[in-house]
Amino acid sequence: NAGVTQTPKFRVLKTGQSMTLLCAQDMNHEYMYWYRQDPGMGLRLIHYSVGEGTTAKGEVPDGYNVSRLKKQNFLLGLESAAPSQTSVYFCASSRTANQPQHFGDGTRLSIL
């Protein structure tokens, strides 16, 4: 009964370091999304995928890359971390475009 699982839950990076956030879903959903949430703001879409092997840019894609090599996994990469990328990152998935998205519990990322 896992739903959407995000790894890791917390991470501290130094400016310029790289890392990958992993999202895994076990609901066989086609659509997957990465959001970031900053204080006083709603969630903003970084990248999304409408199926295995596809990715597309969201509202705030700069500084991030994604890959969806397997249907159940959606990876978010930071090639050269910047303090402005300090945020809480949420992954979500949905069966179709017009069905509710299911969210993971987030990854809290701090860039020093």
Added chain:
Amino acid sequence: DQQVKQNSPSLSVQEGRISILNCDYTNSMFDYFLWYKKYPAEGPTFLISISSIKDKNEDGRFTVFLNKSAKHLSLHIVPSQPGDSAVYFCAASGGFDSWGKLQFGAGTQVVVTP
């Protein structure tokens, strides 16, 4: 440019009374609206949705109302319970090439007092 706005950052309500949360949007292409509930250190949890072909949707204690002409939706929680204390996000999607992409409001912190 924020297309979904929740103008009340916080709401305090007594247990057993009605909670009314409001949300305004600017994009007339939005045709699917959702409310999410979020507890600290957890991801948002889907609460209720409504499509633009309806003006009301009800699920237990939760009712969402949509006023398309005013570009306004609201969430009513009756009766409010202590477990309803959380942040509530309004979200919307729709239009050409939307692919289910959601635009979120900034959230309303609800506190239910005994």
